[in-house]
Amino acid sequence: MPAKNELLYTNEIKIKVKYEPPEKPLLQNDAYDLIIISPSIFANALRPLVKHKEAYGIKTKLVTLNDIYNSIYFTSKGRDVAEKIKYFIKDAIEQWGIKYVLLAGDADALPVRYVSHDAVGIFPSDMYYADIFSSNGSFCSWDMDRDGIFGERKEDKIDGYPDVAIGRLPASTNGEMQILVQKILGYECLSEKALFVGTELFWETELSEGDYLKEEVRKKLPGMEIVRLYEKDDYGRDGLPIDSNIATKINKGMLFVNFASHGSPFGMGWNLSSWKIDDLLLLQNDMLPIIFAMACSTNEFDTTDCLGEEFLLKQNGGCIAYVGSVRIAYVYLNTAIKSGLSGYLDIAFLRSYYDGCITPGSMFSQAMTDYRSHHFMGEYDLLTILEYCLLGDPSIEINPFKGTSHAYVDKEFVNEESIKIKAIAYPLSNNSKLELFYRKERGAWRTYGMLYNQPWEWDFVPSQGEGTYEFYTILTDENYSEEKPAIADATCTFDFTGPSIAFSKPIEGGIYLFNRQIMHWEWKTIILGKIDVKADVSDALSGVNSVEFSVDGVMTFVDSEAPYQWKWEGNAFGFHKLGLTAFDRVGNKAEKEIDVFILKLF
Numbered sequence: 184m185p186a187k188n189e190l191l192y193t194n195e196i197k198i199k200v201k202y203e204p205p206e207k208p209l210l211q212n213d214a215y216d217l218i219i220i221s222p223s224i225f226a227n228a229l230r231p232l233v234k235h236k237e238a239y240g241i242k243t244k245l246v247t248l249n250d251i252y253n254s255i256y257f258t259s260k261g262r263d264v265a266e267k268i269k270y271f272i273k274d275a276i277e278q279w280g281i282k283y284v285l286l287a288g289d290a291d292a293l294p295v296r297y298v299s300h301d302a303v304g305i306f307p308s309d310m311y312y313a314d315i316f317s318s319n320g321s322f323c324s325w326d327m328d329r330d331g332i333f334g335e336r337k338e339d340k341i342d343g344y345p346d347v348a349i350g351r352l353p354a355s356t357n358g359e360m361q362i363l364v365q366k367i368l369g370y371e372c373l374s375e376k377a378l379f380v381g382t383e384l385f386w387e388t389e390l391s392e393g394d395y396l397k398e399e400v401r402k403k404l405p406g407m408e409i410v411r412l413y414e415k416d417d418y419g420r421d422g423l424p425i426d427s428n429i430a431t432k433i434n435k436g437m438l439f440v441n442f443a444s445h446g447s448p449f450g451m452g453w454n455l456s457s458w459k460i461d462d463l464l465l466l467q468n469d470m471l472p473i474i475f476a477m478a479c480s481t482n483e484f485d486t487t488d489c490l491g492e493e494f495l496l497k498q499n500g501g502c503i504a505y506v507g508s509v510r511i512a513y514v515y516l517n518t519a520i521k522s523g524l525s526g527y528l529d530i531a532f533l534r535s536y537y538d539g540c541i542t543p544g545s546m547f548s549q550a551m552t553d554y555r556s557h558h559f560m561g562e563y564d565l566l567t568i569l570e571y572c573l574l575g576d577p578s579i580e581i582n583p584f585k586g587t588s589h590a591y592v593d594k595e596f597v598n599e600e601s602i603k604i605k606a607i608a609y610p611l612s613n614n615s616k617l618e619l620f621y622r623k624e625r626g627a628w629r630t631y632g633m634l635y636n637q638p639w640e641w642d643f644v645p646s647q648g649e650g651t652y653e654f655y656t657i658l659t660d661e662n663y664s665e666e667k668p669a670i671a672d673a674t675c676t677f678d679f680t681g682p683s684i685a686f687s688k689p690i691e692g693g694i695y696l697f698n699r700q701i702m703h704w705e706w707k708t709i710i711l712g713k714i715d716v717k718a719d720v721s722d723a724l725s726g727v728n729s730v731e732f733s734v735d736g737v738m739t740f741v742d743s744e745a746p747y748q749w750k751w752e753g754n755a756f757g758f759h760k761l762g763l764t765a766f767d768r769v770g771n772k773a774e775k776e777i778d779v780f781i782l783k784l785f
Contacts, residue, residue, distance in 0.1 A: 215279045217243045217578050220251070220268060221287035228360040229287055235368050241578055244279070246271070248293070265296040265311070266324070273315045273322060276347060277728075277768070280594075283544050283578040284312060286351040287360065289492075290485040293351075298325070298334025300566050303510040307485045308334060308569040313345035313548070320596075320726005320768050322744050336565050343555045343568050348544030350504065350577035353484045353492045362496055367576050370503050372470045375582060377404070377439035377533075378432045380424045381413040382453035384445065385516060391415045392520045393443035393453075396477070396529060399521045400441060403534040405666075407584070410437075414455055425456040430465035433500075437472040438581060440502070441533065443526075446478025446512070448489040460493045466500035473504045473543050473581070477514070477529040482507035482572055491574045504543040504575030506532060512570070513563050524567050528554055531669065538668040539589025539607065544577020553670050583609045587665055588617055588639075588658040590672035596725040598678055598769040604631075606639035606656045606672075615660040623647045643675075649724060651676045678724035681773035682765040688717040688748075689761075691777050707758075710751075710781040718747040718763050725768040733762035755783040 217236060221229055229245055236243040251267055252259055257274035261267035275281045286293050286309065296311035311333070317323040317340070328338040354360035379401065381394035394413040401409050410432050412424040422428045433440060442458070444451040450459030474494060476482075482491040482505065491505040512525040520526035528550055535549035551568060558564045588608035608617050617639050619631040632641055645652060653671035657664065689695055689710060694702045697712040720727050732740045732749040740749040763775045 215242045215244045215275070215281050217241055217283040217285060218272075218275050218279070218281050219243065219245045219285045219287050220271075220293065221245065221247055222292050223247045223249055225287050225292070225354065225357065225360045228357050228364055232364045232367060236578070239580075244275075264294045268294060269296075269312055269315065270322070272312055272347060276315060282348060283542075284347050284349045285576055285578070286312065286349065287354070288351075289353040289355040289359075291355055295485060296325070296333055298569055299332050300334070300562070300569070302513075302563070302566060303570070306510045306570060307572075308509075309349055309351055309572040310343075310345065310551070310569050313347050313349040313551075314342050315346040316726065317342045318344075320722060320724075320728075324744075334565075334569055336560065336562055341560075341565065341569075343551075343560060343565070345548040345551050348542070348548045348577045350544055350547075350573040350575050351484070352576070353495065353574055359496055362498060366471065366495075366501075366503060367579065370471060370579055372436070372438055372472070372503070372581060374436040374438045374470050374472075376408045376410060376437055377441060378410045378412070378429070378437045378472070380429060380440070380442045380444065380458075381411070382424055382444045382455075383414045384443070384453075384514070384520075386454075388516050390517060391417065392514065392516065392526075393477075394418060395518065396443050396520050396526050397441065400530050400533050403530060404537055404584070406586070414453065423455055424453065426458055426462045426465065429458055430462065433466055433472065434468045436468065436470035438470075439533065439536075440472045440474045441529070442474070442476040442478055443529065444476070444478045446476065446481045446490070446507075448480050448483040448487050450490055451476065451478050451481060460488075460490055463493055463497045463501060466497060468500045471501060471503035473546075473575075474502045474506065475529060475532050476505070476507040477512060477525045479508060479512045480510055481505075482509050482574060484509065484572075484574065495574055502575075503579060504573060504577075506543070506547055506571060506573050508570045509572060510570050513566065523558055524563060525571075527558070528567055528571060534669050537584050537587055537666070538670075539583070539587050539672065541581050541583050542578055543573055543575055543581075547571075547573045547577070549670070556670050583607075585609050586611050586658060586660060586663055588656040590619065590654045590656045592654070592673045592675045595674060596676045596678060596769050598725075598771055601642055601644045602675055604641040604643045604654055604673070608639055608656070608658050610658060611660045611663060615658060618657050618659065619643075619654060620657065621652055621654050623650050623652050625653075645677045649677045649679045651724070676724050678722070678767060678769050678771060680724070681771040682720050682722040682727055682767050684730075684763055684765045684773040684775045685719045686717070686761070686763065686775065686777055687719045689714060689777070689779060708761075708777055708779040710779055710783065712783060714751050714781070714783070716749045716751055716761065718765070720745075720747050720763075720765045722765075722767040722771075725771075728766045728768045730766075731762075731764040733764065735760050736762065738764075751781075751783070753783075755781045757781070 295307035325333045379397040381397040383391040413420040483489045494502045531550035531553040535546040540546040590606045655672040730747040
């Protein structure tokens with residue numbers, strides 16, 4: 184104290200710091216391409232994979248289940264563990280812009296969503312984690328009627344379009360996870376060939392459906408070298424589909440292996456031969472293929488160590504990714520096999536490679552989108568969408584199909600006046616040119632412009648106003664022209680208008696007694712007793728993101744899932760302004776207020 188020429192000191196001091204953590208991390212501008220979701224026990228085994236992905240320019244985030252449950256990155260919400268994971272993926276899409284999700288763990292290590300179908304009973308569907316948004320942009324719960332039974336076609340109104348590419352590493356132990364990670368770290372496939380295994384599926388029909396289907400797939404890959412092992416010689420073949428021939432061909436190196444057969448969790452079988460888990464001992468292949476099996480149950484990973492898992496876990500050989508069905512895979516007979524169900528999905532998967540997809544995840548997502556876009560969702564169409572899954576890393580890049588291209592957009596929903604359309608092209612010569620096509624709301628396709636050299640980028644202005652636009656590119660190279668893709672390469676919705684918003688309870692002029700409207704008059708809204716405030720909010724373009732409820736300008740509650748409602752808690756008396764503020768997925772907002780008189784003393 185200077186006035187008294189004294190120095191004061193203390194031997195001890197206690198400082199209390201009160202810190203309230205933010206609901207979300209402060210750094211919200213992080214962008215990731217891939218998130219890996221894993222139980223904590225696999226975290227150490229997966230860190231080399233994160234480092235590997237980052238080294239190759241794939242921005243990757245490892246997230247444990249505890250991180251999700253404890254709201255480390257986003258507020259945890261959901262009725263059960265599977266729904267919590269799905270909500271996390273939704274937030275990661277919206278906040279981080281992810282394109283891929285890797286579920287790290289078998290069914291006993293990382294939760295699955297079981298769905299129900301009359302034909303096959305209860306089965307796991309990883310499509311649940313990919314189908315995040317409904318067509319109106321709201322969260323797609325797969326249980327709209329909230330009866331605890333997921334995946335019902337009529338009651339739950341499943342969207343069926345994947346919003347993110349998803350795959351699963353089916354490891355139950357650290358040892359298995361290390362095997363899978365090491366295969367990804369060492370993956371390199373220089374082969375540009377495919378092996379097609381076709382079999383006679385039904386003796387009583389007019390043709391060998393498996394052989395026929397493989398020929399239909401082959402038509403979608405013009406110029407690709409395809410080795411054909413068919414039961415019949417109706418189309419030409421390179422050998423019979425017997426186990427030794429299959430192993431020999433795989434050991435020589437294949438980019439793809441494609442089966443059409445009968446199947447079970449333990450293998451596939453046909454008249455001449457079979458391919459079982461034990462036959463994996465015949466494989467010593469350095470180049471690991473991507474496998475699509477149009478067969479029953481070879482990916483039944485939830486009940487046993489199935490063929491798909493064993494293909495992946497095979498050391499010194501096997502495969503890098505496996506697409507197959509977790510239960511019975513249905514097909515049409517004769518030539519109709521190509522028109523729907525598993526046969527159509529088989530064709531769509533490899534067609535997506537020609538259409539410019541160069542990762543297993545993007546190929547699988549494109550195939551699902553193709554199927555969903557061209558078929559009415561009957562019971563067995565829906566089953567096909569839900570029961571096929573990808574085991575393996577969805578983000579592994581493979582050699583592109585030469586002479587093809589693919590258009591991309593950075594954002595699928597925007598409120599900007601223009602966007603950049605980018606494309607990747609794999610020309611056959613230096614004399615190539617790339618043309619961009621677009622259409623709005625499934626109208627007529629129009630050309631937007633031609634480029635003669637890189638970078639393949641266009642500044643696109645939606646001259647027809649807001650709405651959903653689709654895009655694709657065509658590569659022309661001297662006497663060669665790329666075929667039009669099965670579905671658009673990319674879509675972008677331009678949304679410049681806020682959501683439609685209204686109070687459904689209370690309404691203006693309504694008189695409410697204990698949460699029930701008893702009459703209506705021409706004066707202010709009167710509320711006596713408790714009230715559940717409800718809002719009708721919709722956005723036909725980008726979809727509703729959230730709805731804020733407020734009283735006298737002070738926000739009281741935020742709801743992000745329909746039905747949008749808030750229970751007015753606590754005592755309240757007098758005149759107040761009840762407010763709604765709704766935001767869509769691109770940030771447009773709409774507001775609504777009503778004047779109310781409330782008497783609520785409990």
